[in-house]
Amino acid sequence: MISSAAKPIAIISDIHGNLEALQAVLAHIASQGIETIYCLGDVVGYGPNPRECVEHCYGMQLCLLGNHDNGALFDPDGFSSGAEKAIFWTRRQLEDQSRSGMQERWAFLARLPRTHRDGDLMFVHGSPRSPLNEYVFPEDIYNQRKIERIFSFIQKFCFQGHTHVPGVFTENCRFYSPSEIGDTYELSDQKLMINVGSVGQPRDGDSRSCYVTLNGTTVRFHRVQYDAEATCRKILAIPELDEFFGNRLLQGK
Numbered sequence: 001m002i003s004s005a006a007k008p009i010a011i012i013s014d015i016h017g018n019l020e021a022l023q024a025v026l027a028h029i030a031s032q033g034i035e036t037i038y039c040l041g042d043v044v045g046y047g048p049n050p051r052e053c054v055e056h057c058y059g060m061q062l063c064l065l066g067n068h069d070n071g072a073l074f075d076p077d078g079f080s081s082g083a084e085k086a087i088f089w090t091r092r093q094l095e096d097q098s099r100s101g102m103q104e105r106w107a108f109l110a111r112l113p114r115t116h117r118d119g120d121l122m123f124v125h126g127s128p129r130s131p132l133n134e135y136v137f138p139e140d141i142y143n144q145r146k147i148e149r150i151f152s153f154i155q156k157f158c159f160q161g162h163t164h165v166p167g168v169f170t171e172n173c174r175f176y177s178p179s180e181i182g183d184t185y186e187l188s189d190q191k192l193m194i195n196v197g198s199v200g201q202p203r204d205g206d207s208r209s210c211y212v213t214l215n216g217t218t219v220r221f222h223r224v225q226y227d228a229e230a231t232c233r234k235i236l237a238i239p240e241l242d243e244f245f246g247n248r249l250l251q252g253k
Contacts, residue, residue: 017047
């Protein structure tokens with residue numbers, strides 16, 4: 001039993017207010033004839049177009065709550081000073097009553113779940129142990145206790161985001177980057193945790209957006225070129241957004 005794999009789905013995460021990246025990814029998904037899209041959270045934060053990105057998510061079949069979405073709704077606890085400043089700016093954009101749809105945007109964010117299960121599939125933003133906040137980095141494979149504890153929460157397959165670094169974690173403490181597996185991985189009897197990467201803030205040294213498709217038992221990583229320079233210029237023009245958030249887009253770091 002896998003469930004959602006009865007039809008192909010696209011799994012995206014960490015849009016972070018990057019409208020150019022989101023539009024490019026949605027176009028890429030549509031070009032493959034895929035109609036079902038799951039978003040693993042962090043629709044807002046860092047980027048210059050939080051309103052538009054939230055509204056693009058309305059029609060998706062699933063959207064989870066990310067820590068930046070939660071920070072916009074409540075308080076950005078544990079954020080760096082730059083990220084905190086960006087969240088307060090983001091909140092003002094979402095609250096802008098001169099732009100239509102304010103209530104719809106807030107209502108949408110307020111009802112986002114933290115986890116979703118469908119048959120063998122689990123979807124979270126951070127980790128199955130702490131869906132909103134826990135980071136699982138590739139180097140965590142050397143922390144066997146951490147990996148074992150996290151995998152104890154996984155029934156079969158878990159899809160996640162949060163670190164912006166795509167790849168496949170196995171229960172026996174291995175991590176495979178997309179390049180190591182030819183961008184494709186087959187689901188089997190082995191428990192897996194799959195990081196789908198980031199649409200709007202890639203941080204694996206590749207500036208292109210990243211997302212995953214699941215078709216039957218085949219997981220495929222996709223990279224999509226977008227106009228990162230346009231997004232960077234928008235960020236640099238907004239004093240409340242740290243210029244670092246724009247410049248890093250050009251390097252994918």
